[in-house]
Amino acid sequence: MLSVIANQVAISLENGFLYRKMETMATTDGLTGLTNHRTFQQRFADMLERAARHGHRVALLLCDVDHFKKVNDNFGHPIGDEVLRRVARVLQEVPRKIDIPARYGGEEFAVLLDNVDVAQAKAVAERIRIEISRLVIETEKGPLSVTESVGVAAFPDDGRDRATLIERADLALYHAKHTGRNRVVTWAEVQAEKAKKAS
Template sequence: MSLLLCDIDHFKKINDSYGHPFGDKVLKEVATILRKAARSVDLAGRYGGEEFVLVLEGSGERGGLQMAERIRQEIEKMVLHHESGPVRITLSLGLAVYPDHGTDKERLIRRADQALYRAKKQGRNRVVLWEEE
């Protein structure tokens, strides 16, 4: 099983630049892509703010990385339309794998969050697998 945390890059700037109704549209579009990417055995949901979580059942490191990269690419190529012109967004993703990175949900979430933080720190719009520092 893999746990994937996703964060919309620079979401506050999107809200500030284009308004909250457009920010809501961005959230809905990202949720739609995540829902379509998820298999029937997976769980996908909003984790809070501009973060989403996917629980990929029966998926190890390789499958989790492949799924995360597919999602990242889908978001990156998406074009949203605002009255001021086209808007593109990107997503940062952190991945942790059970049982390699943790055997309880709290540890997996914490490690996926640490990987997500590294993705942002490394320049955003990327997938990072948790690893010991």
Template sequence: MDADASPSRRDPNALRWEALRAWVLEAGLARANLFYTCGVLAASMSISGAITWLAGRSVATALAATAVCVLSVAPLTGYVVLKLLYELERSRQTIRQLAITDELTGSFNRRHFREVGEVELLRARRYGTPLALILIDADHFKRVNDTHGHQCGDVLLREISLACRATLRSTDLLARLGGEELAVLLPQTDLAGALAMAERIRQEVARLALAWRDETVEATISLGVAALRPEMTSLDALLHEADVALYDAKRSGRNRVCGARWQTAAAGVAG
């Protein structure tokens, strides 16, 4: 199913409630409570005035009494209800963030990467826009763990992830696929642009110097780059080409960027 079309197929009532919830959250607690109080006041006075008028009694007195009651109760109840809504939304956002985040590096996790990646691939294929992928693997990471301990390895991997994020655009997606392997999804980016981005990341990581127990631990990474081709129908195909390019980077000496073999040759791009 096309991800872009799915929202229009949802229940219209659910969409309206979602829009109302979004508006309330965007308005803020104070403004939302004010609108709630005004709404309750208007509805209560309308009903009270209609009943009083039908009963032939003094409408002004009834409306005044209704206003006093509503203004005494509505702000307090509205504040309590809306505060619970805001707290629930914050909890929901926190839970969602934890569900899509890799605990060690603070980057996105593998599951979220695949979900977003499939959507971006469908969008790129539908609109004919470029999409690229970078696979990143820390060089000699086992040696770091064996020499300095796994805690040092964890810190180093976190620093590598931070260096990557500092280089990327806000639209790019960085995720940890497992172990010391990271992936970057680059929407609206062709092969040449992805290779340039990968080189900037490589240089940024190469400048790392982690102070660890009176020693300096340096890091380098190898990067494999691939761009979406028309015949690719899944994220796995794009991952496979980037993985082959990553293997080439490892085999040719590490601390370098390699593009997918036939793509770099066809595009006349160094990689």
């Protein structure tokens, strides 16, 4: 009888372990260990809903590793994967524990910052950018340095829904990429530059 109970306990423990493992696999990017895209979208929606209800702010950082295709082409995909893992580590360490870093896709990452304004979000993005620019990956072809461009958009100033904030952070990221890379650009800065050119 005791062995039957022990077997049942062992099976229950194993099932619990497998459930947690499956849950982690379903919500986490396998390469970087960050939140995956699907889970990020859900958590973003939840965060925006809470922010609207409580009058908080939320900022979105969209980050893209500069010249990543060249990294893969010149150093190989294993080094490219290592770059992504190292960038992910910075994204886990620099923001606060309550913030949500995610692998958005390919060499693009996203970070959700809870209850910060645009200036605070830009400061966090700058810290991330600086830490990433300090990364050096040793390769057979010599050391590889990494940089990242970041676009920033914030709720409610830059948009009130996920799609608008993602679009505006992406446009700010595009602007950062096309004005020198290794930069942080906010949606407000993109708008200010457009207004300046129009006048």
